[in-house]
Amino acid sequence: MVNSVLRFGEKLAPDVHITAQLYNVADPLPEEHFGAYDGFHINPPWGASNAGQSVTAFLERGSQATHQKGLGIVVIADDPALPWTQEVLRDTQKRAIDLGYVVSEMLPQLHLYHLDDAPDLRSCSCLFRRVRPDLMETVSKRLSTDRLRNFYGNNNPLTYKYVREKPSLNVNREAEQRYSLEHYKEVPDA
Structure with a gap:
């Protein structure tokens, strides 16, 4: 994804300085990124199996990276037929308030995803200021x-730190083994 952002930036906005770098939400935000950005846009794991902890982890990192007048957009499950989505949405909004934000706009049930395990799941975009x-x-x-235990679903912890693109001589053509997975090394809680 990082390399895609860089390539898109070079092609679509050659006069604008667009940067991207690898980072894993489980790690502390590097100091040089604290308050450095105008806003964030996240589409985290749904949080159905961890009471929204995967959503609030991304929200916290985005908040840490934005300055005093920061904005944020969270794409989050929003399906009134599924009570867990409303609980995660409520708890995410509470956490945002604790971090100094208000909900400035919400576009309910805006997206429909085609997920194998939840083909009718809808999500919203929640804008925070x-x-x-x-x-x-x-x-x-x-x-x-x-917080990592059920990060990607029930008994599905965060196990990979990075998905790395393997270098290719022809970046415009997909190779069979184009990516490698770098495992996340758990460190006991202090």
Whole structure:
């Protein structure tokens, strides 16, 4: 994805400086990125099996990366027929308020995904605007083992740190083994 962003940037906006780099949400946000950006846009794992912890982990990292007037967009499950989606949506909004944001706009049930395990699941876009810069976090810590346990679903923990693109002589053509997976090494909680 990082390389795609860089390639798109070179092709679509050659006069604009677009950067991207590998980062894993389970790791602390590097200090140089604290408050460095205008906004964030995330589409995290749904959080159905971890009470929304995977959603709030991405929200927290995005919040840490934005400045005092930061904006954020969270794409999140929103299906009134599935109570867990409403609980995760509520808890995400609560966490955003704790981080100094208000919900400035919500586009309910905007997207429909074609997932094998939830073919009719809908999601919304929730737009947040920071109004309390005094609530900005100043420290970023590694996610706890508990938060990683069901990160991608029930008994489906975060196991890969990075998906890396293998170099190719022809970047415009897909190779059979174009990606390698780098495992995430768990460190006991302190």
